[in-house]
C-alpha cells in the first residue's frame with residue numbers, strides 16, 4: 001500500500017515528508033514504548049504512536065521505518081518535523097485512537113511482522 | 120588498505136530531547152559511505168540504545184565510532200553511577216528506570232540485551248561510583 005493510502009484511510013493530515021507519500025509499505029506496529037519498538041519490531045514500515053518526543057522520530061529512523069502516525073490528535077513539535085524531513089520519514093496525525101487506527105490498517109491488509117518473519 | 124574513519128560525540132546528559140542525535144548522525148554518515156543497510160541498522164540500533172542509556176542512567180558521556188576495513192567499533196563511555204550487577208542488568212526486562220523515564224518511551228529493560236543481539240561482540244567495563252565503558256563490534 002502507498003503511504004498516501006494510509007493518510008486517506010486514517011483521515012490523517014501529513015505534516016512532514018510529503019515527497020515520500022508514494023512509497024510502499026506493507027506492515028505496521030503500534031506502541032508508546034520506544035524500547036519495545038527497538039527490541040521487538042522487525043521490518044515494519046509504519047509506527048503508530050501517541051508518544052510525542054524527538055526519540056519517536058529517531059527510533060523510526062534507527063529501525064528504517066518510512067512513516068510515523070501520531071494518533072489522538074497529538075501534534076509533533078517543529079523540531080520533530082524538521083528531523084523527520086531530514087530523515088525522509090513521512091509524519092502524519094490522525095484524530096483516531098491508536099486501537100482504531102491499528103484496526104483500520106489491519107483490516108486493510110497490514111499485518112505485524114515478528115522476529116522470525118511470521119505473522 | 121584505506122584509513123580508518125572515526126567519529127566522536129559528546130552526549131549531553133542534561134538534555135533528554137537531544138538523546139539519540141549522535142546515532143542519527145552516525146547512521147547518516149554510514150549511509151553516505153555506502154555500507155550495507157543491515158550493517159548500518161545493527162550499528163545504529165546498538166549505538167542508539169547505548170546512547171539513550173548514557174542519558175537516562177549516567178548523565179551523559181562520550182560516543183566514539185571507528186570504522187575500519189574489517190569492522191565497526193562503537194565505544195560509549197560515561198562517568199555515571201556504574202552498573203552494580205552486570206549479569207542482572209543484561210537480563211531482558213530488568214530496569215531501574217522510573218515512571219518519568221517510562222513516560223518518555225524507555226525503561227523496558229531491553230536495551231542492553233538488544234545491544235548484545237545486534238553486535239558481534241560487546242564488552243562492559245564498569246566500576247560502581249566511577250562509570251561505565253561499553254565497547255561493541257560489528258563485523259563487516
Ligand SMILES: Nc1ncnc2c1ncn2[C@@H]1O[C@H](COP(=O)(O)OP(=O)(O)OP(=O)(O)O)[C@@H](O)[C@H]1O
Pocket residue numbers: 035036168172173176177197199200201202208209213214215216224225226227228229230231232251
Ligand atoms: N550507562 C549506564 N550506567 C549506569 N547504569 C546503566 C547504564 N546502562 C544501563 N544501566 C543499568 O542497566 C539497566 C538495564 O539497561 P537496559 O538498557 O537493558 O534497560 P533500560 O535502559 O532500563 O530500559 P530500555 O533500554 O528498555 O529503555 C538499566 O535500567 C540501568 O539500571
Ligand SMILES: [Mg+2]
Pocket residue numbers: 168171172226228229230231
Ligand atoms: Mg536502555
